[in-house]
Amino acid sequence: MIRLLINLVREWTGPAESHGSAGTDGGPTQAAAERNLLSIPARVLHFWVPDRGSWGFAMVVSILGCFGLLTVSGFALWLFYSPSVNSAWESVFFIENRVAFGHWIRGIHYLTSDVLIVLVIIYLIYQVLSHSYTRVGGLWFYLTLGLFGLILFSSLVGLLLPWDQQGYWSTRIRLDITSSLPVAGPVMAKILSGSEPLGHLSLTRSTVFHMGLVPPAIIFILLAMAGIHALDRKNRADAGRQPSSAALADILLRSGVVWMVTLLAIFLSGGLHMVLGGEENWGAPHLKGPADPASNYPIARPEWYFLWLFQSLKYFPGEMMIIGTAVIPGMLTLFILAMPIAGRHRWGHRANCTIGLFVLCVIAGLSLKAFLTDYWDEDYNIQRETAMMEGRRAVQLATDGIPPQGALAMLKQDPMTRGPELFAAHCASCHRYNGHDGQGLIPEDPQSAPDLFAFASVPWIEKLLQQSHFQSGRMFGGTEFREGEMAEFIEEDLSGLDDEDTTALTEVITALSAQAGLPYQTELDAESATEQMLATIASGREHLVYTFGCVDCHEFELPDEDATAPLLTGYGSKDWLTGFIANPAHPKFYGDSNDRMPAFLDESILTEEQIGLLADWIRQDWKFAPAPDIAGSWLKPDGN
Amino acid sequence: MESREKTDIGKSNGAGGPATRRKFFGATLLGTGVLGAAAAAFGGLITGLLQPLHRRQPAGADDTGTGAFLFVTRFENLPEDGTAMRFPVITDPVDAWTRYQSRSIGNVFLRRVKAGTEPVDRMDPSMVAAWNARCPHAGCTVNFRRQEMDFFCHCHESRFLADGSLPGERSHSPRPLDSLEVQIRGDGEIWIRFQQFQVGTPEKKPLT
Ligand code: FES
Numbered sequence: 001m002i003r004l005l006i007n008l009v010r011e012w013t014g015p016a017e018s019h020g021s022a023g024t025d026g027g028p029t030q031a032a033a034e035r036n037l038l039s040i041p042a043r044v045l046h047f048w049v050p051d052r053g054s055w056g057f058a059m060v061v062s063i064l065g066c067f068g069l070l071t072v073s074g075f076a077l078w079l080f081y082s083p084s085v086n087s088a089w090e091s092v093f094f095i096e097n098r099v100a101f102g103h104w105i106r107g108i109h110y111l112t113s114d115v116l117i118v119l120v121i122i123y124l125i126y127q128v129l130s131h132s133y134t135r136v137g138g139l140w141f142y143l144t145l146g147l148f149g150l151i152l153f154s155s156l157v158g159l160l161l162p163w164d165q166q167g168y169w170s171t172r173i174r175l176d177i178t179s180s181l182p183v184a185g186p187v188m189a190k191i192l193s194g195s196e197p198l199g200h201l202s203l204t205r206s207t208v209f210h211m212g213l214v215p216p217a218i219i220f221i222l223l224a225m226a227g228i229h230a231l232d233r234k235n236r237a238d239a240g241r242q243p244s245s246a247a248l249a250d251i252l253l254r255s256g257v258v259w260m261v262t263l264l265a266i267f268l269s270g271g272l273h274m275v276l277g278g279e280e281n282w283g284a285p286h287l288k289g290p291a292d293p294a295s296n297y298p299i300a301r302p303e304w305y306f307l308w309l310f311q312s313l314k315y316f317p318g319e320m321m322i323i324g325t326a327v328i329p330g331m332l333t334l335f336i337l338a339m340p341i342a343g344r345h346r347w348g349h350r351a352n353c354t355i356g357l358f359v360l361c362v363i364a365g366l367s368l369k370a371f372l373t374d375y376w377d378e379d380y381n382i383q384r385e386t387a388m389m390e391g392r393r394a395v396q397l398a399t400d401g402i403p404p405q406g407a408l409a410m411l412k413q414d415p416m417t418r419g420p421e422l423f424a425a426h427c428a429s430c431h432r433y434n435g436h437d438g439q440g441l442i443p444e445d446p447q448s449a450p451d452l453f454a455f456a457s458v459p460w461i462e463k464l465l466q467q468s469h470f471q472s473g474r475m476f477g478g479t480e481f482r483e484g485e486m487a488e489f490i491e492e493d494l495s496g497l498d499d500e501d502t503t504a505l506t507e508v509i510t511a512l513s514a515q516a517g518l519p520y521q522t523e524l525d526a527e528s529a530t531e532q533m534l535a536t537i538a539s540g541r542e543h544l545v546y547t548f549g550c551v552d553c554h555e556f557e558l559p560d561e562d563a564t565a566p567l568l569t570g571y572g573s574k575d576w577l578t579g580f581i582a583n584p585a586h587p588k589f590y591g592d593s594n595d596r597m598p599a600f601l602d603e604s605i606l607t608e609e610q611i612g613l614l615a616d617w618i619r620q621d622w623k624f625a626p627a628p629d630i631a632g633s634w635l636k637p638d639g640n
Numbered sequence: 641m642e643s644r645e646k647t648d649i650g651k652s653n654g655a656g657g658p659a660t661r662r663k664f665f666g667a668t669l670l671g672t673g674v675l676g677a678a679a680a681a682f683g684g685l686i687t688g689l690l691q692p693l694h695r696r697q698p699a700g701a702d703d704t705g706t707g708a709f710l711f712v713t714r715f716e717n718l719p720e721d722g723t724a725m726r727f728p729v730i731t732d733p734v735d736a737w738t739r740y741q742s743r744s745i746g747n748v749f750l751r752r753v754k755a756g757t758e759p760v761d762r763m764d765p766s767m768v769a770a771w772n773a774r775c776p777h778a779g780c781t782v783n784f785r786r787q788e789m790d791f792f793c794h795c796h797e798s799r800f801l802a803d804g805s806l807p808g809e810r811s812h813s814p815r816p817l818d819s820l821e822v823q824i825r826g827d828g829e830i831w832i833r834f835q836q837f838q839v840g841t842p843e844k845k846p847l848t
Pocket residue numbers: 775776777778779780793794795796797798812813
C-alpha cells in the first residue's frame with residue numbers, strides 16, 4: 001500500500017526531475033508535452049520540499065493544516081457569534097443547538113486549537129532533539145516560538161468568548177495574576193481586560209484579538225518561515241543538491257502520516273473530554289452557566305497547559321507567590337530563548353537536552369498532581385457536577401427562547417436553579433430536602449425541622465400523620481411541636497383506626513394535598529381529575545371537618561378567628577407557602593406558637609422574589625420539571 | 641521613503657524640466673498622504689487598544705458601584721453566634737452602554753463581632769466586620785467554615801481566621817482578607833464601602 005503510494009507520487013513528479021530521460025516510454029513529443037504539463041506543480045513542490053524526508057517538515061505541514069481548519073471553522077463560527085454580555089453566551093448556545101452542524105464546527109475549532117498547541121510543543125522539542133534549533137542562527141526556532149506564543153494567546157483569549165462561568169472565571173483569575181506582576185503587569189492586565197470589571201468591552205476586545213489581530217500575525221510568521229525556507233532551499237539547490245523524487249515521495253508520506261495522526265488526535269481529544277471530563281457528547285466542553293460575576297465559582301481552573309503553574313502556586317505561599325507567577329515562568333522563557341545560542345556548542349546542546357528534559361518532567365508531574373488532586377477531591381467533584389448541571393439547565397431553558405435581558409437573568413428567575421442555593425443558604429441549617437441541603441451536601445448542623453422534599457404531596461402528608469414519623473427527626477422531632485397538640489391528636493385520634501376511618505383518613509389526605517395544586521399531582525387537579533377522584537376529594541373535605549375535627553384548631557374554608565394552628569385552606573399552594581415563609585408567626589399560621597422559624601420577608605432576610613423562587617422550588621413548580629422521585633426517597637411507603 | 645524620492649529627483653534635477661518637477665511634487669504628495677493615512681489609522685488602533693488605561697472611563701467611577709457606600713443587609717440578619725455570612729452587593733452598575741437594574745457587583749462577608757455581648761448596640765459600626773469575599777491570593781471566592789470558624793479558599797487552600805487575619809502558620813495568601821468600611825444607617829441598616837483590591841500582593845491596593 002505504502003509502496004504503491006510512493007510509486008504513484010514518483011510517477012507524477014517524475015518528468016520534472018529526470019531531464020530528458022522521460023523519452024523512453026513515449027514519443028519525444030508526448031514526453032515534452034507531459035513535461036510541460038507536469039513540471040509546474042512538480043517544480044513548485046520541489047522548490048519547497050527538503051531534499052530528504054524529514055518529520056520536522058511533516059509537522060510544519062500539519063501545523064499549516066490545523067491553522068487552516070481553525071480559520072475555516074472560525075469563520076463559520078464568526079457568522080453567528082455576537083460579542084456582548086447579553087448576547088455572547090446566547091449566540092454560542094445558538095451555534096451549539098440551532099446552527100446546522102454548529103456543535104461539530106465548534107467542537108472541531110475547540111479541539112483543533114488544543115491539538116495545535118500540543119503539535120507545536122512537539123515540534124519545538126523535535127527541533128531541540130534533532131539539533132535543528134540552531135538553523136539560520138536560531139531564527140527558525142524563534143519563529144516557531146513566536147507562533148507558539150500567538151497560538152497560546154489566541155486560545156486563552158478565545159476562552160472568554162462564550163462568556164460562560166468557566167471562561168469568565170479562568171480569565172478573571174488570569175488577569176488578576178497578570179496585574180500582580182511587577183512593572184508592566186497592571187498596564188498589561190488593563191489592556192487585555194478592556195474594562196474593569198469585565199464586561200461588554202472585554203468581549204469586543206477579545207474578539208478583535210482572537211479573530212482580527214492574531215490570525216494575520218500568525219500568517220505573517222508563517223510567511224517569514226516560508227521565506228527563510230525558500231532561501232535555504234535555493235542555497236542548497238545552488239550548491240548542487242537537487243531533491244529526488246524518492247525524497248518527495250518520502251516527504252509526502254511522512255506529512256500524510258503526521259496529518260492523519262493529528263486528525264486522530266483531534267478526534268480522540270474529544271473522547272478524552274468524555275472520559276475524564278464527564279462530557280456527554282463529542283465536541284467542545286458543554287457550555288457552563290452564563291457568566292455571573294457575583295457568583296461563587298470555586299472550581300475555576302486554568303487550561304491544561306497552565307495547570308502546572310496553578311499547582312506550583314501552592315508551593316509558594318504568601319510573599320513568595322511572585323516566584324510562582326513571575327520568576328519561574330520568566331526563567332523558563334529565558335532558558336528557552338537561550339537554547340539555540342547554547343546549542344551551538346556541543347556541551348551546550350547536551351545541557352539543553354538534559355535541563356529541557358528535566359523541566360518537561362517537572363511540568364508533567366505538576367500537571368498530573370493538579371489534575372489528580374481535583375479528580376479525587378469529593379467536594380470539587382460535587383461542585384463541578386453542580387456547575388455542569390447549571391450549564392445544562394441554562395441550555396434547557398434557553399431552548400424555550402431567551403428573554404431580551406439575557407440568559408443570566410433567565411437563569412436567575414429559574415426556581416430549579418435558585419431554589420437549592422436559597423434553601424442551602426437560608427433553610428438547611430434546620431430543614432432538609434430529601435436528607436440534604438438542597439445542593440446535595442449534608443449540612444453541619446443537625447436536622448431540627450421537617451424535611452421539605454415533596455412537601456404537601458400525598459406521601460408527605462401521610463408521613464406527617466403517622467406518629468412515629470411526626471415525632472421523628474425527619475418531621476417535627478427536632479421542634480417544640482414534638483410534644484404539641486398535634487402530636488397528641490395523632491397519638492390519640494389517629495392511631496388504631498378501624499378500616500372505615502382509615503379510608504376516611506386517606507381521603508382527608510388526598511383532599512388536603514389537592515389544596516396544594518402541586519404540578520406533579522395532576523391526578524388531583526380539579527380540571528384533570530377523574531369523577532371518582534373528585535368524589536374522593538369531596539368526601540375527604542367532609543371527613544376533615546366532621547369526622548376528624550381538624551377545624552377545632554385549624555381554619556379551613558370558613559373564616560375562623562379562634563384558629564390556633566396553621567391555615568388549611570390552600571395548604572401547600574404557592575400563596576400559602578409564600579405567606580408562610582414571609583411570616584410563620586402570622587395569626588393565620590403558627591401565631592404565638594411559632595417555634596424558631598424567622599419571618600423571612602418581614603425581617604427582610606429574603607426578598608419577595610426570592611421567597612417566590614423558594615416556594616416554586618419546594619413545590620417543584622418549574623419549567624421542564626420531571627416528577628419527583630418519591631420511590632427513591634424517604635417518603636416511599638415504609639421508608640424512614 | 642520620502643527622502644529617497646527627494647534625492648532621486650534631486651539627481652535628475654539638472655537635466656529635468658517641469659515634468660520632473662511635477663513628478664517630484666506628485667511623489668512627495670503621495671508619500672505624505674500614504675504616511676499620514678497610515679499614521680492616522682495606526683494611531684486610531686493604538687489609542688483604541690490603550691483606551692482602558694485612561695483614568696476617565698466613559699462610564700464614570702460611580703457607575704461601576706465601587707468606592708461608594710452601598711446598602712447590604714440589616715443588622716438582625718447577622719447570626720448572633722458570630723458566624724460570617726456572605727451577601728451580594730447590589731447596585732445599578734453601568735457596563736459600557738448598559739445600565740443594569742439591581743445587579744450584584746461582588747460579594748462581602750459580614751460578621752457580628754463582640755458576639756454575645758449585651759446590650760447589642762445596632763448603631764455601632766464596630767459591631768460589624770466586613771470583608772470582600774475574594775481571596776487576596778488569586779481572586780477565588782472564599783468560603784466560611786462553620787465548624788472550624790474560619791475562612792477557607794478552595795483554590796490553593798488559603799486559610800484565614802474568623803477575624804480575617806492570617807493564621808500563624810504560613811499561608812498562601814500574602815495578606816489577610818480585605819476588610820471593608822462599614823456604616824450603620826437608620827435602624828440597623830448595614831452599608832458597606834465596596835472596593836476591589838489588587839490580588840497577589842502583600843499590600844492592599846484598591847483598584848480604581
Ligand atoms: S486564590 Fe485563594 S488560595 Fe489561591
